[in-house]
Amino acid sequence: MKSVLFRLSLLVVLAAVLVSGCAPAAAEPVTVEVTRVVEVEAAPVEVVVTATPAPVEEEIFRVAIVMPSSITDMAFSQSMYEGLLKVQAEMGGPEKMEIAYSEGMFKVPDAAAAIRDYASQGYNLVIAHGSQYGTSLAQIAPDFPETAFAWGTSLDTFQAQGITNVFAYQAEAQEGGYVLGTLAANMSASGVLGVSGPVEAGDAKLFVDGFKTGAMIAKPEAKVNISYTGSFSDVSLMAAAAETHIAAGADMLTGSSQSVVGAIGVAKEKGAKWFGAQWDQTNLAPDTVAASMVYDWTGVIKDMITSVKAGVMGGKAYTLTFKNKGLVIAYNPGVEIPADAKTAAEAAIQGIMDGTIAPLSGPKQ
Known part of the structure; x- marks a missing residue:
């Protein structure tokens, strides 16, 4: 009887050992890296332009003159025409300053028609070179407020008549x-x-x-x-x-x-x-x-052109003197x-x- 019990106990122990040997080993902890993608609003980027912009080409300045006599009269008309040519050369030639002229305009009605025609063609400055043209100019100038006019010899710019686009010049x-x-x-x-x-x-x-x-x-x-x-x-x-x-x-x-x-x-x-x-x-x-x-009109001509470019269309009276080298x-x-x-x-x-x-x-x- 004791022998049977001993054998049964031995079997139980063996069974326990077998069961424990077949059990799975405990799992080791696993580290997992997780990357989160977060959208962030981008900061504005300042762009610096280093290229030199193309130069803006200046429009040609257009001058027209109406004269009572010839541009080679060795007197009044030639003095102004030669002054225009000198200023044109200083400005860079015909590409920078255009000169149109009407000579031999002793008849005032013909001169007035020429003055009006030049203004209607869009000339920047129209010069009525003769004191006999004053009355006509005072009638024409108000019709062309975007055109500057000049006349002489006189110091009257017609401002008293409400006209603002006329220059005047006089040789002392x-x-x-x-x-x-x-x-x-x-x-x-x-x-x-x-x-x-x-x-x-x-x-x-x-x-x-x-x-x-x-x-x-x-x-x-x-x-x-x-x-x-x-x-x-x-x-x-x-x-x-x-x-x-x-x-x-x-x-x-x-x-x-x-x-x-x-x-x-x-x-x-x-x-x-x-x-x-x-x-x-x-x-x-x-x-x-x-x-x-x-007469040296170059100083007068230069100032009139500078004034017109700056938006001053008239109202100035100029004189030629020894002191100003005119x-x-x-x-x-x-x-x-x-x-x-x-x-x-x-x-x-x-x-x-x-x-x-x-x-x-x-x-x-």
Whole structure:
């Protein structure tokens, strides 16, 4: 009986050992990496452009001018036309500044039609180069507020009439007249001087009055004979006036307008000396023209163009003077001028510039 129980106990123990040996081993812990994707709003990125932008090409500036005489008249019209050419060259040539012109416009209705036509074509600046054009310009300018106009010789910009797009310009020709009168009186052997003007208006009258004043201050005993032909263009009338002056004993002559070529021809023929106005007239008679008062309009033209580009279409009045270099005395090296005469002329220029001489009355007390 004990033997049977022992055997049963042994079987139970063996069974337990077998069961424990067949049980699975405990699992080791496993580490798992988990990546989470989170969307984040991107910050704005500043982009810097380093490329140089293409330059903006400036539009051509267009100028038109209407003149009473020829661009080669050796006087009023040529002085302005040559000034325009000089400014055009300084601006870079025809590609930067266009110049259109109408010459020989002595008839005011024809000039007015040309002025209006240029304005209707969109020119930036239209110049009515003649005091006779003023009335027409005052009627035309208000119709073209986007166009700038200019005229002379005058200081009236028509602002009193409510017009805002007109410039005006005037040569203070009495200054040059005074100097040439001083020179002529000191050179004259006869003591008689002859002056021929077109009409008693504008820079023509200023020149004549200044010439007489300068001559009489230099030589109080001198005689200055003055005549007006009534025409800017009639060459034969100007020649006839010169003949009359020489017949009256004048050996020094001067005159102002586009018609002076007639008088210069007479002076050359008769052996008198001539004093030019508005332009250097030496080439017309190299042995006759002693000196000339020359207009230099370049400063005026430049300022008008600058003003228009800045949006100022008018309202300015300009003057040509010795002080601003708008007036220049051109001496002819081919004509002998006595040293004392030239010294007196240069002293007159200085006196006018410093204000000690008034060209229409003489030295100030």
